[in-house]
Amino acid sequence: DTAVSQTPKYLVTQMGNDKSIKCEQNLGHDTMYWYKQDSKKFLKIMFSYNNKELIINETVPNRFSPKSPDKAHLNLHINSLELGDSAVYFCASSQMSGYGYTFGSGTRLTVV
């Protein structure tokens, strides 16, 4: 069973479109995260979320919004996509703060 699954694996879209990336974890973890990995492999946290608190990295444009229908899901919605949004987006989860993270396999987003 895949612990943290993301869909789609690849996403190619035009500038200005709105898209969503889905993430589901079956580990029963309390906290989920979204990370962005750029072309130089630098990983930057975008959001962390549990059922009580959403932490937003202040550098993330408000075109990005996380939505969590339940504890096992944290989807990422992106409005008005820009060329600079092209990257690999990783979802992750952890049991609680202070434990290791389990990452999904990533979604490669290409904006053309």
Added chain:
Amino acid sequence: SQQGEEDPQALSIQEGENATMNCSYKTSINNLQWYRQNSGRGLVHLILIRSNEREKHSGRLRVTLDTSKKSSSLLITASRAADTASYFCATLGGGADGLTFGKGTHLIIQP
């Protein structure tokens, strides 16, 4: 802002040799973690060391932590071709803002 800085950025060694990667960070931490990322894949958690620990082992991995120098090292002994990957250190501070990753070390094991 970025917390961890790995050194070296790239490392190429022969199979069977030991590989050592270093990580430095800037602020106080709760714990430090090391992850591996194979090309085109997600990150895999390798080992976690807490701020009150100085050394930890897991199989062929050995991690040290020196909080006075704000640095950590990852040693992979008896390297194998399958160890070829990028290795990242990540720090967790006292807040709820998640892991902060370094830039990574790209390790290549020559057969």
